[in-house]
Amino acid sequence: MNDILHRVGITASPEDVYAALTTIDGLAGWWTEDTRGDSAVGGVTEFRFAGAPDPAGFDMLVLDAQPGELVRWEVVGGPEEWIGTKIRFELFRADEYTIVLFRHEGWKEPVEFMYHCSTKWATFLMSLKRLVETGKGEPAPNDVRVSNWH
Structure with missing residues (x-):
């Protein structure tokens, strides 16, 4: 199995970051x-992207x-490559930062779409950082376009 991994430091409390994730x-x-x-444990949250x-x-x-x-989430709907994969956000405090250790785990193989998704996750994690630090993120449809896949 293959995983996408990222680490981001956010100058905010773990509780504020957690609220943005839940x-x-x-x-x-x-x-x-x-x-x-439904963003509660056991619920299903739906994310849609116009033009994707x-x-x-x-x-x-x-x-x-x-x-x-x-x-932690499990992908239950979406592109075939994502179904059954799991997404994990671990939070911990380090000095004035909340560190987010991000994992999108369980990819069957490192296909080109995984490369794209890794880049997009990085841009969205920076959007999370901006949202929590400044009050304004860059969610889709205002996100950074990285390819013809958006």
Whole structure:
């Protein structure tokens, strides 16, 4: 199996970062404005991206949410390459930063789409950083375009 890994430091409390990862408004503020569903453990959160190739979004089953520490999802809807993969945000404090250790794990093989998704995750994690630090992220459709796949 193959994983996408990123590390980001955010100058905010773990609780503020956690809120951006576990509320519909928070998620819509950094990933995609078209976010809906149930963000509680056991719920499914739906993320949609206008103009993206079909299927134009992802459905995430919320597996775990430990305040200020951990958020885990399983992809239950979306592109074939994503189905069954898991997404993990680990949070911990280091000086004035909350460190986010991000994993999108369980890719069957490192296909070209995985490379694209790694780059997009990096841009969206920077959007998360901006949202929590400044109050304004860059969620889709206002995100950085990196290719014809958006």
